[in-house]
Amino acid sequence: MSLTPQWLDELRSRITLSALIGRTVKVTRAGREFKACCPFHNEKTPSFTINDEKGFYHCFGCSAHGDAIRWMTDQRGLSFMDAIKELAAEAGMEVPAADPRAAQRAEKANNLYDVMTAAQDWFVQQLQGVEGAAARSYLQKRGLSAKTIQEFGFGLAPDNRTALKSALQKFGIPMLVEAGLLIAVDDKEPYDRFRGRLMIPIRDPRGRVIAFGGRILGDGEPKYLNSPDTPLFDKGRTLYNLDKCSPASRKIGRVIVVEGYMDVIAIAQAGFADAVAPLGTALTEQQIQMLWRMTEKPLLCFDGDSAGQKAAMRAALRALPLLKPGHSLQFVTLPEGQDPDDLVKKSGPKAFAELLDRSEPLVERLWRSEVAAGPLDTPEDRAGLKQRLGGHMANIADAEIRRHYADAFRERFDALFAPKARAPFQPGIPSRKGKARDWRAPQILPPGAETKSFNAKNSDFLVQGVLGALLRNPVLIQHHQEALSDFVPTDPNHAKLLGAILDASFAKESLDTEGLITILDEKLYNVAISLLHSNGKVFAFNRGDVGVGSDGLSNASKELGEAIRLMKQRPALEEALERATVRASSEMTDETFAEQQRLRAEKKAFDDRIIAFFRRDADGL
Numbered sequence: 001m002s003l004t005p006q007w008l009d010e011l012r013s014r015i016t017l018s019a020l021i022g023r024t025v026k027v028t029r030a031g032r033e034f035k036a037c038c039p040f041h042n043e044k045t046p047s048f049t050i051n052d053e054k055g056f057y058h059c060f061g062c063s064a065h066g067d068a069i070r071w072m073t074d075q076r077g078l079s080f081m082d083a084i085k086e087l088a089a090e091a092g093m094e095v096p097a098a099d100p101r102a103a104q105r106a107e108k109a110n111n112l113y114d115v116m117t118a119a120q121d122w123f124v125q126q127l128q129g130v131e132g133a134a135a136r137s138y139l140q141k142r143g144l145s146a147k148t149i150q151e152f153g154f155g156l157a158p159d160n161r162t163a164l165k166s167a168l169q170k171f172g173i174p175m176l177v178e179a180g181l182l183i184a185v186d187d188k189e190p191y192d193r194f195r196g197r198l199m200i201p202i203r204d205p206r207g208r209v210i211a212f213g214g215r216i217l218g219d220g221e222p223k224y225l226n227s228p229d230t231p232l233f234d235k236g237r238t239l240y241n242l243d244k245c246s247p248a249s250r251k252i253g254r255v256i257v258v259e260g261y262m263d264v265i266a267i268a269q270a271g272f273a274d275a276v277a278p279l280g281t282a283l284t285e286q287q288i289q290m291l292w293r294m295t296e297k298p299l300l301c302f303d304g305d306s307a308g309q310k311a312a313m314r315a316a317l318r319a320l321p322l323l324k325p326g327h328s329l330q331f332v333t334l335p336e337g338q339d340p341d342d343l344v345k346k347s348g349p350k351a352f353a354e355l356l357d358r359s360e361p362l363v364e365r366l367w368r369s370e371v372a373a374g375p376l377d378t379p380e381d382r383a384g385l386k387q388r389l390g391g392h393m394a395n396i397a398d399a400e401i402r403r404h405y406a407d408a409f410r411e412r413f414d415a416l417f418a419p420k421a422r423a424p425f426q427p428g429i430p431s432r433k434g435k436a437r438d439w440r441a442p443q444i445l446p447p448g449a450e451t452k453s454f455n456a457k458n459s460d461f462l463v464q465g466v467l468g469a470l471l472r473n474p475v476l477i478q479h480h481q482e483a484l485s486d487f488v489p490t491d492p493n494h495a496k497l498l499g500a501i502l503d504a505s506f507a508k509e510s511l512d513t514e515g516l517i518t519i520l521d522e523k524l525y526n527v528a529i530s531l532l533h534s535n536g537k538v539f540a541f542n543r544g545d546v547g548v549g550s551d552g553l554s555n556a557s558k559e560l561g562e563a564i565r566l567m568k569q570r571p572a573l574e575e576a577l578e579r580a581t582v583r584a585s586s587e588m589t590d591e592t593f594a595e596q597q598r599l600r601a602e603k604k605a606f607d608d609r610i611i612a613f614f615r616r617d618a619d620g621l
Contacts, residue, residue, distance in 0.1 A: 003084065007096065008069075011084070014091035015068040017057065018050045024075070024247060039075060039250050040064040077205045077246035077294060086206065112232050115171050115179045116201075116209040122167050123155025123199040123212075132156045134217055135198050142262075143345060148269045151244075152200065157214060159196030180211065180227040197225065200261050202233070202279065207243040211235075213261055213279070224260065226280050236284040239276040239291075240264060246294060248273035255291055255298040256332075256356065257283065258340050259308060266341035270349040283315040288322055288329075297330045299359050304334035316365055320395040323362075330359040363408050366392055371416070382417060389413075462567050463489050468531040469560055470501050474511035479557050481505060483564050490571075493527045500524055566606075573603050 018027055018034040027036040027050060038048035038059040047061040058065045066074060072083030088095045127135055135156045139149055157164065165173070165182055173190055176182040182190040197214030204210045211227035227233055239245075240261045249255045256275040258264055264275045278287055283300070291298040300315055302308035312331055319329050332355050334343060344352050360368075370388045375381050389409045396402040470477050477484075484502060489495045500520055504511060517528045580596040 003096065007093075011087055011091055011093060012055050012068055014093065015055075015087055016052055017055055017068050017071070018052050020068055021050055021057065021071060021075075038062060038064060042253055074293070075246075075250050077242060077290075079205070082204075082206055111171075111175065112179050112230070113208055113210075115168065115175055115181070116211075116232065118168055118171070119164065119179070119181055119212070120153060120155065120201050120209045122164065123157060123201075124153065125155075126158055126163075127154060127156040127199075131158050138198065138217060142266075143269075144265065145269060148265060152265050152268075153209075155199035155201070157192065157194035157197045157199050161191040161195060164192045164194070165190065178230060180230045180233065193227075194225065196220075200265075202227070202238065202240055202261075203243045204232075204238070205242050205246065210238070211279075213240070215262070224280070235279040235281055237286045237290075238279055239287055240279055241268070241276050242290070244268070245274050245276045249294045253295060254356075255295045257291065257298055257300045257302075259302050259311065263340045267344055267352065270344045270352065272349070272352070282311055283318065285318055285322060288315070288319055292327050296327050297361075299330045299332050299356055301332040301334065301340055301356070303339040304336045308334070308339070312365070313369055316362055316369075317392070317395070319362065320392060321397050323396055323398055323401050325398070325401065329362045331362070331365045332356055332359045363405060367409065367412050376416075386413065462563060463491070463494055464531055466560065466563055466567060467494060467497060467501075470498075471513060471516060471528055471532055474501075474505070474513060474516050476557055476560055477501060477505040477511070480561060480564055483561065483568070487564070487568050493524070497524050497527050497531075570606065573599070573606055577603055 021027060021036070022034075025036045025039050025048075027034045028046075029035075030049075032051075032053065034050040034052070035046040036048045036050070037043050037046050038061055040048075040059060041062040041064075043061055048057065048059045048064075050057045056065065056067050057071065064074070068087055069080070069083050072078050072086060073080060076083070078086065085095055126132055135154075139154065144154075165176065168176060168181070173182065173184075177184045177190055181193055183193050184190040194212060194214045196218070197216050200213045200215070201209045202211040202213055211230070211233035213227075214225045216223055216225070226235060229235060241264045245255065252274050254274050256267070256272060258267065258275055258277050260277050261279075264277050267275050276291075278284070300312055302312045302315075316329060316331070334340065334355065338346070340352065343355070367389070370385055370392075373388070374384070376385060393402050393405050393409070396405060470480075481502060484498065487498070489498060497520075501516065504516055504519055513532075517525055517532075520528055577596070577599040580599050
């Protein structure tokens with residue numbers, strides 16, 4: 001389908017954006033514009049502005065921005081083409097067809113929509129008729145109200161091989177087969193796919209019936225039967241109840257994912273309108289992406305039995321390669337053997353809401369699942385746990401997220417397997433008094449105390465001085481790219497600034513200070529200006545000639561190289577001392593104490609080098 005910019009501009013010009021948005025959001029006029037509480041995030045004071053003249057909306061709270069088409073895709077959850085079609089129908093415009101084949105496919109799809117609508121009407125009539133008594137009794141036992149039955153379009157497929165076929169014979173057998181309503185096997189006469197089942201329509205984001213789910217009445221297998229994939233229905237790309245869930249989700253800022261459509265319907269009746277379900281398959285990559293278009297962290301609430309928890313774990317593993325900053329999954333653990341329907345009926349909506357509030361993040365679900373996977377008594381068992389966790393991390397495509405998962409798993413692993421404290425009387429350092437070897441426990445500093453022995457301000461000051469030198473003299477960046485590329489400052493702003501500086505040096509061969517700071521965003525620009533105005537000139541590498549001498553490096557560059565080496569080595573030494581201190585606290589032996597004392601001395605000597613570096617540079621002023 002060929003949509004030219006001119007055609008799209010004409011479509012936008014025919015739509016009054018404030019009226020379109022005003023159908024689902026309360027808007028009020030504010031001068032030449034309109035204002036509303038933003039539907040994309042929770043707020044009490046309106047920060048959402050609509051400008052009909054310019055044809056766009058903008059939220060000053062969450063930065064949501066777009067035109068009429070974007071509104072239909074983001075707020076209504078429609079695909080781009082579905083949004084175009086709906087807006088074009090409202091504007092009285094014909095959507096251009098790309099070629100005859102596309103037009104034929106569109107016509108066939110429209111005809112299939114007619115078939116599915118007719119089938120839905122017929123199923124509803126059967127439920128309300130004489131043959132629907134047993135089905136109505138079943139719905140009553142499930143506790144579904146008449147309003148819920150009507151809203152979700154329940155129907156009945158009679159236990160007859162040709163009832164629907166005869167009722168919809170005007171559409172022709174080939175179209176009924178293509179719609180998935182009839183089964184055609186070899187040369188046998190086609191027959192009704194759904195027989196003796198309670199029928200539930202499956203709708204697309206625009207609310208059109210595209211498939212059916214049928215629950216058997218009485219005994220038999222399968223208990224639930226869905227339509228096959230058709231030109232209208234792809235079960236891996238469809239979420240049940242998406243049409244009703246989307247408006248509620250945008251308002252609440254939440255999506256609940258349950259296992260089946262009966263769970264969706266039960267909790268919707270209990271007041272949870274923002275629920276969807278996959279259709280007979282584990283949650284797919286496409287469905288996860290659809291969920292993320294509605295909310296950054298959908299809540300997965302699968303049944304509390306073994307099958308439900310396995311389905312949740314499959315969804316977790318499928319999400320790993322797709323993770324992106326801010327987007328993940330949350331997991332709700334139901335009582336064992338219960339589904340959401342059971343919980344709501346037994347304990348009420350409040351209990352279900354409390355469970356939703358106690359959801360756990362994806363990283364915690366992965367950790368708990370692997371810890372529970374087998375014994376962890378031996379070193380080999382623990383190595384196996386590490387290997388499994390490493391496999392999960394390897395599946396995360398985003399490098400920054402992968403690094404944070406590594407940190408999270410390492411913290412949990414260390415906490416779980418931290419050495420246990422021994423009995424209070426352990427060998428320590430022998431006193432010098434005696435023949436009797438009067439043992440006393442060594443003096444062990446608590447974890448973290450060593451990191452305070454060197455003034456943290458001075459340590460940070462060295463990082464600031466290095467960054468200031470790179471900003472003042474960008475020619476130095478290329479001389480030290482390799483040394484700086486694997487260093488991450490502890491201050492997040494400094495880390496981002498260093499990354500931006502290195503990126504700029506790779507992109508351009510020559511840089512000056514003005515050119516460097518102008519490419520920074522506002523936050524990093526302010527950080528850079530602060531560093532440039534700081535007293536970093538106490539360092540020699542921030543003073544004097546920065547040109548390259550006969551040996552290939554100037555004095556300033558050599559001084560900067562030494563500062564970078566000190567800056568990089570200190571965190572590793574601190575970490576080694578921290579580990580030795582923890583080990584000495586729990587394993588109070590001569591060996592662990594000696595190792596801790598050795599590292600303390602090494603760190604003191606290292607800090608003396610840094611202090612001397614400060615003094616040497618300060619004396620040069």
